[in-house]
Amino acid sequence: MNLFRNATDSGKESPDNATIDQISHFDQKTVTLRGWVSSIRSSGKIAFLQLRDGTGIIQCVGSIQDIGEEKFEKLKSSTLETAVLVSGEVKKDTRSKIGFEIGLKDFEIVSRPLEEYPIGKKEHGVAFLMEQRHLWLRSSRQVAILRIRSEIIRAIRDYFDGRGFYLMDSPILTPNSCEGTSTLFETPYFDDKAYLTQSGQLYGEASAMALGKIYVFGPTFRAEKSKTRRHLTEFWMVEPEVAFMDINGDMDLAEDFIEYIVQRTIKNRRAELEILERDLTPLERVKKPFPRILYSEAVDILNKNNKPAKFGDDFGGDEETVISQQFDRPVMIHHYPKAIKAFYMKENDKDPTLVNCVDVIAPEGYGEIIGGSQREDDMEKIKARIKEHGLSEDAFKWYLDLRRFGSVPHAGFGLGLERTVAWITGVPHVRETIPFPRLMEKIFP
Amino acid sequence: MNLFRNATDSGKESPDNATIDQISHFDQKTVTLRGWVSSIRSSGKIAFLQLRDGTGIIQCVGSIQDIGEEKFEKLKSSTLETAVLVSGEVKKDTRSKIGFEIGLKDFEIVSRPLEEYPIGKKEHGVAFLMEQRHLWLRSSRQVAILRIRSEIIRAIRDYFDGRGFYLMDSPILTPNSCEGTSTLFETPYFDDKAYLTQSGQLYGEASAMALGKIYVFGPTFRAEKSKTRRHLTEFWMVEPEVAFMDINGDMDLAEDFIEYIVQRTIKNRRAELEILERDLTPLERVKKPFPRILYSEAVDILNKNNKPAKFGDDFGGDEETVISQQFDRPVMIHHYPKAIKAFYMKENDKDPTLVNCVDVIAPEGYGEIIGGSQREDDMEKIKARIKEHGLSEDAFKWYLDLRRFGSVPHAGFGLGLERTVAWITGVPHVRETIPFPRLMEKIFP
Numbered sequence: 001m002n003l004f005r006n007a008t009d010s011g012k013e014s015p016d017n018a019t020i021d022q023i024s025h026f027d028q029k030t031v032t033l034r035g036w037v038s039s040i041r042s043s044g045k046i047a048f049l050q051l052r053d054g055t056g057i058i059q060c061v062g063s064i065q066d067i068g069e070e071k072f073e074k075l076k077s078s079t080l081e082t083a084v085l086v087s088g089e090v091k092k093d094t095r096s097k098i099g100f101e102i103g104l105k106d107f108e109i110v111s112r113p114l115e116e117y118p119i120g121k122k123e124h125g126v127a128f129l130m131e132q133r134h135l136w137l138r139s140s141r142q143v144a145i146l147r148i149r150s151e152i153i154r155a156i157r158d159y160f161d162g163r164g165f166y167l168m169d170s171p172i173l174t175p176n177s178c179e180g181t182s183t184l185f186e187t188p189y190f191d192d193k194a195y196l197t198q199s200g201q202l203y204g205e206a207s208a209m210a211l212g213k214i215y216v217f218g219p220t221f222r223a224e225k226s227k228t229r230r231h232l233t234e235f236w237m238v239e240p241e242v243a244f245m246d247i248n249g250d251m252d253l254a255e256d257f258i259e260y261i262v263q264r265t266i267k268n269r270r271a272e273l274e275i276l277e278r279d280l281t282p283l284e285r286v287k288k289p290f291p292r293i294l295y296s297e298a299v300d301i302l303n304k305n306n307k308p309a310k311f312g313d314d315f316g317g318d319e320e321t322v323i324s325q326q327f328d329r330p331v332m333i334h335h336y337p338k339a340i341k342a343f344y345m346k347e348n349d350k351d352p353t354l355v356n357c358v359d360v361i362a363p364e365g366y367g368e369i370i371g372g373s374q375r376e377d378d379m380e381k382i383k384a385r386i387k388e389h390g391l392s393e394d395a396f397k398w399y400l401d402l403r404r405f406g407s408v409p410h411a412g413f414g415l416g417l418e419r420t421v422a423w424i425t426g427v428p429h430v431r432e433t434i435p436f437p438r439l440m441e442k443i444f445p
Numbered sequence: 446m447n448l449f450r451n452a453t454d455s456g457k458e459s460p461d462n463a464t465i466d467q468i469s470h471f472d473q474k475t476v477t478l479r480g481w482v483s484s485i486r487s488s489g490k491i492a493f494l495q496l497r498d499g500t501g502i503i504q505c506v507g508s509i510q511d512i513g514e515e516k517f518e519k520l521k522s523s524t525l526e527t528a529v530l531v532s533g534e535v536k537k538d539t540r541s542k543i544g545f546e547i548g549l550k551d552f553e554i555v556s557r558p559l560e561e562y563p564i565g566k567k568e569h570g571v572a573f574l575m576e577q578r579h580l581w582l583r584s585s586r587q588v589a590i591l592r593i594r595s596e597i598i599r600a601i602r603d604y605f606d607g608r609g610f611y612l613m614d615s616p617i618l619t620p621n622s623c624e625g626t627s628t629l630f631e632t633p634y635f636d637d638k639a640y641l642t643q644s645g646q647l648y649g650e651a652s653a654m655a656l657g658k659i660y661v662f663g664p665t666f667r668a669e670k671s672k673t674r675r676h677l678t679e680f681w682m683v684e685p686e687v688a689f690m691d692i693n694g695d696m697d698l699a700e701d702f703i704e705y706i707v708q709r710t711i712k713n714r715r716a717e718l719e720i721l722e723r724d725l726t727p728l729e730r731v732k733k734p735f736p737r738i739l740y741s742e743a744v745d746i747l748n749k750n751n752k753p754a755k756f757g758d759d760f761g762g763d764e765e766t767v768i769s770q771q772f773d774r775p776v777m778i779h780h781y782p783k784a785i786k787a788f789y790m791k792e793n794d795k796d797p798t799l800v801n802c803v804d805v806i807a808p809e810g811y812g813e814i815i816g817g818s819q820r821e822d823d824m825e826k827i828k829a830r831i832k833e834h835g836l837s838e839d840a841f842k843w844y845l846d847l848r849r850f851g852s853v854p855h856a857g858f859g860l861g862l863e864r865t866v867a868w869i870t871g872v873p874h875v876r877e878t879i880p881f882p883r884l885m886e887k888i889f890p
Contacts, residue, residue, distance in 0.1 A: 003689060003691075003854065004689055004690055004691050004693075004694050004854065005687070005689045005690060005694065006694060006697065007608065007610075007658055007685070007687045007690055007694055007697075007698045008608065008697055008698055008701040008702075009608065010607065010608050010609050011608075011609045019609060019657065021609070022609075034688070034689040034853070035657075036654075036851045053657055054653075054654075054655060054656040054657025054658070054688065055609065055656075055657055081850045081851040082851065083851040083852060083853045110852075110853050110854075111822075111851065111852045111853065113849065113850045113851060114824060114848075114849045114850075115849060115850075117850050134648075134651040134843045134844075134846060134847070135651075135846060135850065137651060137652060137654075137655035137656075138654065138655040142655070143655060143656060146611065146613065146655075146656065147611055147656070149612075150611040150612045150613070153612055154602070154606055154612075157599070157602060161599055162455065163452065163453065163454065163455050163456075164455050164456045164464060164466070164467075164500065165452075166591065166592055166595040167594075167595045167598055167599075168591065168595070168880050169664075169681065169879065169880055169881075170880065170881065171679060171880075171881040171883055172617070172641075172664050172666075172679055173630075173666075173678070173679050173883050173888060174888075175888045175889050175890075185618075185632045185633075185634070185639075186632060186633070187630045187631060187632040187641070188630075188631070189630070189668075189678075189888055190668075190670075190885055190886070192888060194630075194888055196617075196632065196641075203579075203880065203881055203890075206579040206580075206582060206890075207582060207880055208499075209481075209499075209582075209583065210499060210582035210583040210587070210588060210591075211499040211500075211582075211588060211591065211592070212464065212480075212498055212499025212500055213452055213499070218663070218664060219614075219617050219663060219664070221617075221618075223634075223635075225635075233618070233634075234616060234617055234618050236614065240452070242450070242452045243479070243499065244448060244449055244450045244479040245449055245450060245452055246448075246449050248449075249449050249450065249451060249452055252451065252452075252453055253452045253453055256453040257453075377556075379559060398579045398889070398890035399579075399890075401579060401580060402579065403559075404558065404559045404560060405526045405558045405559075405560075405562050405580065406481045406526040406527065406528040406556065406558060407528060407555075407556045408479070408528045408555050408556065409448065409449065409555075434614065435613050435614055435615065435616075435648065435652055436614075436615065436616040436648055438616055438618050440635055441635070443618060443619075443620045443634055443637060443639055444620050444843070445620075445648075445651075445843035445844075
């Protein structure tokens with residue numbers, strides 16, 4: 001048995017280099033697997049090892065007869081998270097979730113835990129598990145969530161890459177506190193100061209004027225003092241931006257994009273969704289067209305459902321949930337009052353009290369996953385908005401250049417990755433949707 | 446002519462929604478294009494517009510006869526970066542670089558520049574262009590570089606995604622100053638402090654113990670006071686990490702990976718490499734196997750080439766260039782002295798003065814693009830190294846847990862994205878390889 005794997009192949013080329021997720025390629029063959037003990041039990045001369053290798057879990061059955069007394073003793077005595085190297089025959093097994101088990105022929109211990117593994121089979125509190133995040137990641141549930149996260153990120157990239165969008169990274173370190181510093185992380189920058197970005201959009205607009213269709217995809221930061229199940233201080237956001245697109249095109253894009261990532265994830269990550277016991281029915285319904293309602297219609301819905309609201313109110317999580325419950329798929333709320341939205345959103349031609357914007361609310365109470373808008377492309381109007389918002393025109397000089405030279409209608413949106421992962425996986429709190437979550441009171445490990 | 450595009454298709458489905466890079470799909474058809482004036486000249490009753498749309502540049506030929514006097518006057522009088530909407534017939538043209546031109550049938554101005562566009566045809570200094578980065582991005586050269594960057598990022602992701610690696614984002618905000626604070630950006634974090642990550646590796650190791658084969662891909666930060674053509678304060682790094690891999694597997698992976706991204710970029714981005722006048726010969730040679738030399742052999746090479754060196758010296762840019770000039774493809778230098786390398790690198794079994802590490806040096810003077818190593822998996826040895834380096838064991842408690850519970854041999858590397866883009870595109874300075882570069886004295890726009 002070779003301790004080392006060849007990482008340049010996919011785990012289905014060679015039985016010496018197999019991984020559990022590819023085990024069906026090796027039916028009746030002898031494979032070598034590398035991993036950790038997830039559980040062990042023995043009964044007389046036979047032992048049942050649940051082996052995890054990061055790609056899945058498989059039962060390995062070992063007997064004194066097949067591996068000899070010495071190795072059988074080692075097998076029996078191995079404990080949780082013992083690192084092991086095993087070799088054996090892949091056998092079909094209808095009782096197994098993955099359809100196969102391993103008949104052990106050889107077994108070696110790579111390393112034994114130096115202490116008892118702190119995460120046992122018993123229930124642990126979340127505070128404890130968060131302190132042990134570096135180990136908690138190894139649990140089946142966390143592995144399933146994070147594999148789905150990885151798939152959603154691939155889906156996002158494939159969607160845009162396949163439609164002529166170019167990835168254009170916006171900077172993380174930014175010079176201006178565009179909208180007040182209260183929720184910004186600030187760092188000394190040599191003799192100056194810098195702020196961690198809250199959104200790549202403004203830079204994305206400059207990139208769209210250069211490359212036409214672009215997307216920004218990177219970490220963003222909010223130093224918000226909120227402790228809810230929907231907030232992280234560090235989270236990833238994907239932000240497409242398209243030259244020559246209006247708010248209707250923006251809604252078409254958001255809808256097509258969400259359908260793609262949800263349907264692809266169901267298709268490619270069904271096993272992981274099953275581990276999480278995710279009800280797939282509401283996800284299977286996420287197909288175009290999505291309902292599109294005016295902000296004013298959303299206000300009516302609230303009033304009809306015992307949530308008094310009036311024109312000019314912004315919606316919180318409770319309101320979003322009430323509205324989303326009226327529909328069986330994501331709902332797009334468009335044309336909000338100008339007064340409650342960001343300065344860069346385009347004033348509506350017919351009703352200047354509104355802006356051409358859209359929020360997409362996920363079903364099942366997962367809240368807003370997309371905020372988007374057509375951008376104000378008129379120089380005089382955007383200057384006036386900057387003034388109204390009490391912002392410094394000087395700080396936006398380069399941004400105004402995009403209206404000064406070759407201004408065109410353009411639009412885009414931002415999708416919050418972790419909320420999307422929470423929704424698709426069905427986990428209640430965003431803290432489980434990123435490998436190392438950062439929250440207001442949590443920056444360890 | 447419809448001003449707006451449909452961003453959900455790829456630009457080759459519909460002639461009303463065409464893009465220049467897909468123009469060959471519409472030979473002899475009438476298309477609508479949306480873009481900006483890159484240059485214009487006229488001669489009597491005929492005008493030649495070079496139109497850029499972010500995906501390419503195409504010549505559009507317009508005459509009074511075809512578009513009428515009024516539109517012809519508008520066409521003739523349009524200036525650099527005027528936003529326009531055009532419609533016309535796609536015609537084969539052998540003199541054109543892209544093989545086609547447009548016979549204009551219709552022309553509209555979307556917006557005229559409010560002032561003269563600051564970047565003209567004349568030469569500008571780099572300092573000026575850097576101040577205008579948001580506009581400089583529109584030049585053919587910058588578009589070509591950034592399209593290649595986008596392709597390299599796709600290639601990196603496709604390489605790992607196709608081989609069973611999971612993307613696992615490491616955090617940007619980190620609690621400890623693991624290796625001294627002198628080159629770290631620091632930010633207040635509520636009642637605490639946080640530092641911007643310099644590498645996702647340590648967290649990547651935790652992720653590899655959970656998922657087997659993973660990669661981290663995100664921005665990293667160094668507050669280094671160096672002004673060289675190879676340094677940015679904010680740059681992107683991709684860091685694969687593999688459980689059950691040793692230094693030899695690590696070198697195999699690095700070699701296979703580099704060959705893949707270089708050969709794929711040549712194949713998919715030939716037009717852009719031609720715009721940059723990149724000599725493809727040295728890139729075409731980037732095929733396995735790469736030369737692998739011991740650190741001690743590298744010292745010999747330096748001494749033979751009038752660069753006196755001795756065991757224990759670290760190599761700077763000049764030394765890297767001398768070594769790389771001895772070979773016709775990237776060179777892998779392995780097994781450096783332990784004393785000059787990071788605490789987490791695995792001590793060599795046969796010679797404890799060395800560590801199992803590798804640096805990959807790009808050809809043509811582009812310097813180190815990969816630094817990698819097998820990681821120390823022995824608890825007592827890594828504790829001793831932490832002590833030797835004057836680091837706090839307490840700060841590494843969670844990291845040591847990876848040795849405490851299920852320790853296995855593991856290895857990985859980090860590839861710097863911007864240096865790789867500089868090498869492949871052949872641009873001399875990394876500042877052009879990222880949309881909005883951050884340097885010691887540069888955080889605008």
